[in-house]
Amino acid sequence: PVIFTDLDGTLLDLHTYDPGPAREAVARLQERGIPIVFCSSKTRAEQLSYRRQLGIRDPFIVENGATIFIPRGYFTVPREARPTSHGLEVIELGRPAAEIRRALREIRKETGLSFRGYHEMTVEEVAELTGLPPEAARRAMTREYSETIIVDFGPADWQRFNAALVAHGLVCFAGGRFHTVVGLGTDKGQAVHRLAELYRQQHGAILTVGLGDSPNDVPMLRAVDRPFLVQRPDGTWESVDVPGLVPIPAPGPEGWCMAVEQLLTQLAL
Ligand code: 2M8
Ligand code: MG
Ligand code: MG
Numbered sequence: 001p002v003i004f005t006d007l008d009g010t011l012l013d014l015h016t017y018d019p020g021p022a023r024e025a026v027a028r029l030q031e032r033g034i035p036i037v038f039c040s041s042k043t044r045a046e047q048l049s050y051r052r053q054l055g056i057r058d059p060f061i062v063e064n065g066a067t068i069f070i071p072r073g074y075f076t077v078p079r080e081a082r083p084t085s086h087g088l089e090v091i092e093l094g095r096p097a098a099e100i101r102r103a104l105r106e107i108r109k110e111t112g113l114s115f116r117g118y119h120e121m122t123v124e125e126v127a128e129l130t131g132l133p134p135e136a137a138r139r140a141m142t143r144e145y146s147e148t149i150i151v152d153f154g155p156a157d158w159q160r161f162n163a164a165l166v167a168h169g170l171v172c173f174a175g176g177r178f179h180t181v182v183g184l185g186t187d188k189g190q191a192v193h194r195l196a197e198l199y200r201q202q203h204g205a206i207l208t209v210g211l212g213d214s215p216n217d218v219p220m221l222r223a224v225d226r227p228f229l230v231q232r233p234d235g236t237w238e239s240v241d242v243p244g245l246v247p248i249p250a251p252g253p254e255g256w257c258m259a260v261e262q263l264l265t266q267l268a269l
Pocket of ligand 3: 176
């Protein structure tokens with residue numbers, strides 16, 4: 001199998017950003033040579049830091065499906081990727097962050113709707129808002145293919161906002177707490193399909209597994225053979241429509257462990 005996993009609220013605790021008990025489950029997968037592919041709204045800088053911390057060397061999908069990073073030499077099959085820094089190859093699927101930020105400023109003028117992006121805040125503000133230490137807040141702000149926004153308007157204005165986004169070739173996804181804007185057509189699911197195809201070219205048939213907690217995980221959960229949904233910290237599940245979905249009766253990293261346990265038992269691994 002290949003595991004595609006969300007980070008915040010799934011592998012990481014939504015509030016402490018720590019994998020806690022999931023470290024052990026990560027190690028169990030690694031002992032069995034099972035790839036763990038991060039698929040999150042987090043940036044390249046943020047994900048590199050967690051990969052280092054957990055000793056994970058597999059490809060990773062950043063900024064809500066906007067880009068795939070692959071360690072050089074990981075696949076030997078031909079692929080449309082170009083070399084970049086840190087010994088990585090990149091497959092860009094989304095739009096550059098600078099374009100997204102420019103369009104968001106235009107949308108604000110056109111609609112009069114009130115929202116703020118990370119790029120309009122100080123490191124201290126983002127740290128305060130997210131509960132991340134300043135260094136980690138800086139990594140979250142180093143966005144290459146998306147912008148995270150905090151909206152200051154009610155449900156009635158969402159239709160207008162979404163229409164303006166589409167007119168500018170953009171789309172917005174709800175994460176665990178905030179909203180992240182990416183290029184239209186970008187989502188976690190299409191990145192999973194693309195990367196799963198590379199695994200298939202390299203290894204033949206593979207079983208794909210997905211773990212998530214939030215609405216932005218739905219396209220990823222729909223793209224995999226075995227979709228798992230962990231609980232929110234309050235012990236409820238996000239209401240999502242995914243065929244074959246397995247709800248796990250525990251939140252975040254605790255649920256992550258239970259899902260891995262279930263999977264390894266089912267596959268007799
Ligand atoms: C944003 O992601 C979260 C998790 O899905 C969200 O949208 O609620 C992103 O900006 C991410 O890069 C950042 O680390 C996180 C901090 O909570 O917020
Ligand atoms: Mg999440
Ligand atoms: Mg996420």
